[in-house]
Amino acid sequence: MRSDELIEGVLAGDRRAVARAISAVEDGTDELEALSAGVYANTGSADTIGLTGAPGVGKSTLATELVTLGRERDLRMAVLAVDPTSPYTGGALLGDRVRMQEHATDPGVFIRSMATRGHLGGMALAAPEAVRILDAAGYDRIVVETVGVGQAEVDVAAATDTAVVVLAPGMGDAVQMAKAGILEVADVFVVNKSDRDGAGEVVRELRQMLHLGVARDWDPPVLTTAATEPEGIDDLWEAIEAHRTHLEATGALLVRRRARLLREVESLAAARFRVAVAERLTNEPRLADDLEARRLDPYRAASILGKP
Amino acid sequence: MRSDELIEGVLAGDRRAVARAISAVEDGTDELEALSAGVYANTGSADTIGLTGAPGVGKSTLATELVTLGRERDLRMAVLAVDPTSPYTGGALLGDRVRMQEHATDPGVFIRSMATRGHLGGMALAAPEAVRILDAAGYDRIVVETVGVGQAEVDVAAATDTAVVVLAPGMGDAVQMAKAGILEVADVFVVNKSDRDGAGEVVRELRQMLHLGVARDWDPPVLTTAATEPEGIDDLWEAIEAHRTHLEATGALLVRRRARLLREVESLAAARFRVAVAERLTNEPRLADDLEARRLDPYRAASILGKP
Numbered sequence: 001m002r003s004d005e006l007i008e009g010v011l012a013g014d015r016r017a018v019a020r021a022i023s024a025v026e027d028g029t030d031e032l033e034a035l036s037a038g039v040y041a042n043t044g045s046a047d048t049i050g051l052t053g054a055p056g057v058g059k060s061t062l063a064t065e066l067v068t069l070g071r072e073r074d075l076r077m078a079v080l081a082v083d084p085t086s087p088y089t090g091g092a093l094l095g096d097r098v099r100m101q102e103h104a105t106d107p108g109v110f111i112r113s114m115a116t117r118g119h120l121g122g123m124a125l126a127a128p129e130a131v132r133i134l135d136a137a138g139y140d141r142i143v144v145e146t147v148g149v150g151q152a153e154v155d156v157a158a159a160t161d162t163a164v165v166v167l168a169p170g171m172g173d174a175v176q177m178a179k180a181g182i183l184e185v186a187d188v189f190v191v192n193k194s195d196r197d198g199a200g201e202v203v204r205e206l207r208q209m210l211h212l213g214v215a216r217d218w219d220p221p222v223l224t225t226a227a228t229e230p231e232g233i234d235d236l237w238e239a240i241e242a243h244r245t246h247l248e249a250t251g252a253l254l255v256r257r258r259a260r261l262l263r264e265v266e267s268l269a270a271a272r273f274r275v276a277v278a279e280r281l282t283n284e285p286r287l288a289d290d291l292e293a294r295r296l297d298p299y300r301a302a303s304i305l306g307k308p
Numbered sequence: 309m310r311s312d313e314l315i316e317g318v319l320a321g322d323r324r325a326v327a328r329a330i331s332a333v334e335d336g337t338d339e340l341e342a343l344s345a346g347v348y349a350n351t352g353s354a355d356t357i358g359l360t361g362a363p364g365v366g367k368s369t370l371a372t373e374l375v376t377l378g379r380e381r382d383l384r385m386a387v388l389a390v391d392p393t394s395p396y397t398g399g400a401l402l403g404d405r406v407r408m409q410e411h412a413t414d415p416g417v418f419i420r421s422m423a424t425r426g427h428l429g430g431m432a433l434a435a436p437e438a439v440r441i442l443d444a445a446g447y448d449r450i451v452v453e454t455v456g457v458g459q460a461e462v463d464v465a466a467a468t469d470t471a472v473v474v475l476a477p478g479m480g481d482a483v484q485m486a487k488a489g490i491l492e493v494a495d496v497f498v499v500n501k502s503d504r505d506g507a508g509e510v511v512r513e514l515r516q517m518l519h520l521g522v523a524r525d526w527d528p529p530v531l532t533t534a535a536t537e538p539e540g541i542d543d544l545w546e547a548i549e550a551h552r553t554h555l556e557a558t559g560a561l562l563v564r565r566r567a568r569l570l571r572e573v574e575s576l577a578a579a580r581f582r583v584a585v586a587e588r589l590t591n592e593p594r595l596a597d598d599l600e601a602r603r604l605d606p607y608r609a610a611s612i613l614g615k616p
Contacts, residue, residue, distance in 0.1 A: 302577040
C-alpha cells in the first residue's frame with residue numbers, strides 16, 4: 001500500500017489501513033512522516049482517555065466496559081493498549097482480555113495493542129501518533145491503556161485529555177504511584193475490585209494523599225468500581241465526561257493540547273538532532289578521539305556538536 | 309566557593325568540595341560546565357560498580373560490605389546511591405543503612421545519596437558526572453547503587469564498568485527484570501538473602517533465563533550472598549575483579565567506556581538542543597500557532613526547528 005493510499009484508507013476509517021498505519025508508527029518506517037502529515041489536518045475531534053495502573057488492577061476489564069457504554073451512546077470507540085517497556089506486543093497485555101472478544105466483530109470498535117520496535121522517540125512519541133491515526137479514522141473516544149506505573153507510563157497517560165488512574169486492593173500502593181508522579185497527572189481515580197478486602201483503605205489512603213497536594217481547579221474524584229460485575233462503571237463514564245466538560249468550559253482543553261503538542265515537537269526535534277549528532281561523531285572520529293583522550297570534555301563537545 | 313577553588317578542592321580529594329560538586333551536579337547549576345571541564349582530565353582511574361535490584365533486596369548492605377572489603381585492600385571507596393525517579397535525596401534510600409555508619413568516620417570512604425533536582429539530562433547524565441567527580445577526587449572504586457529496576461535504573465547501571473544485579477527470594481521476579489532489559493546489562497548476578505526460603509528457586513530461574521540468551525564472551529556468574537552474615541561477599545568481590553580483569557584483557561573496557569562517553573555526549577547535546585527548540589517555540593509563536601491550527605504537522609515542524 002502506498003502512502004497516499006494508506007492515508008486515504010485511514011481517513012475513510014478502513015480498519016486494515018488503520019492497523020497498517022499503527023504498525024508503521026511502531027516500526028518508525030520512512031513512510032511515517034508522510035502518513036503523519038497526511039492525517040494531521042483531520043485530527044482533534046476525538047476525546048482521549050488514559051488508563052494507568054499497576055498490572056492486575058483490572059484496566060483491560062474497565063476499558064472493555066467503557067467501550068460497551070460508548071457503544072450504547074452510539075460512539076465509535078478505540079482502545080490502544082501500550083507497553084512502553086517492551087518492543088513486543090501481545091502476550092499478557094491482550095492475552096487475558098477474553099471479555100474484549102464481545103466487541104471483536106463490532107465495526108464501531110477498534111482494539112489494538114502496541115509496542116515500539118523502531119520509533120525514534122519511544123512510546124512517548126509513538127503513542128500520540130497512533131492516537132492521531134485513530135482520531136483521523138473517526139473514532140470518537142480513544143482509550144489508551146498502559147501496562148504499569150513507571151515514568152514511561154506516566155508520560156503516556158499525561159498525553160491524554162483525561163488521565164484515569166486505576167488502583168485495586170493489594171496491588172501496589174499509593175505511595176509508590178505518588179513517587180512515579182502519577183498523582184499529579186491523574187484527573188480521575190478509580191479503586192477497582194471494590195468488593196475485595198482493603199478497598200476502603202485504598203480509598204482513604206488516596207484521599208489523604210490528595211489532600212496533601214496543592215488545590216487545583218479540578219478536584220480529581222475518587223470512584224470505586226467492581227469491573228467484573230460491572231458496578232460503578234456508569235459513574236466512571238460520567239466522571240470522564242464531566243472532566244472533559246470542565247476542560248472545555250475553562251478553556252483548559254486547548255491550553256493542555258497545545259502544550260502537549262509543543263512538548264511533542266520538541267522531543268521529536270531533539271530525537272532527530274541526536275541521530276544527526278551520533279552520525280557526526282561517527283564521521284568525525286577526531287572529536288570522539290579527543291573526548292576519549294580527555295583533551296575535550298563532554299560539555300565542550302556538546303557545544304561543538306550543537307553547532308551545525 | 310568559586311569554580312576554580314571547587315575544582316582544586318575536588319582534585320585534592322577534599323570531602324567538602326566533593327560534596328558541593330555533587331550538589332552542583334544535582335542542581336544543574338551554571339558552574340557545572342566549568343566544574344565538569346576542570347575535573348575531566350583527571351578521571352579514568354576509578355573502577356565503577358553498579359548495584360541494581362528491587363527495593364528490599366539488600367543493596368545497601370552489600371554496598372557496605374564491599375566498602376569494608378575495599379578498605380581491607382587499602383582502596384579508597386565511594387558509594388553513590390541514586391534515585392532516578394525522585395528529585396529528593398535521603399528518606400528510605402539512606403535511612404535504613406545503619407551499618408554504613410561504621411564507615412562514617414573513615415576518611416578513605418565517601419557515601420552520598422543523590423537525586424536530580426535541576427540537571428538537564430536527568431539521572432542518566434547526572435550520575436556519570438557525579439562519578440567523574442568521585443573519580444577525579446581519587447576514589448579507587450565507586451559503587452553506584454540505584455533504588456529500583458525501572459528503565460532509568462537500567463540506564464544508570466549500564467553506565468558502570470561492572471553492573472551487578474541483585475535479587476532476593478520474594479522480592480520481584482526475574483521475568484519483570486528481564487522485561488526492564490536488566491538481564492542484558494548485568495555482568496554479575498547476586499541472589500542475596502540466600503538463607504531464606506526460595507533462594508534456590510531464584511537461582512534456578514535466573515540460570516534458566518540466562519541460558520535462553522545469546523552466548524557472550526563473558527558469562528555472568530550467579531552468586532549467592534547473605535549480606536547480613538556476611539557470607540559470599542568475598543566471592544562477589546572476586547567476581548567483580550574478575551570481570552574487570554576480563555574487560556581489560558579483551559580491550560572491552562576501552563570500547564565500553566568510549567561508547568558510553570559518546571552516548572552521553574549525544575544525550576547532552578540533544579538535551580541542550582531541546583531547550584533551544586523550546587525557546588524558539590516561545591519566541592516564534594507563529595510556528596506554535598500553525599501547529600495548533602493543523603496547518604503544520606509535527607514532523608514538518610521538527611524539520612523546521614532542526615535548522616538553526
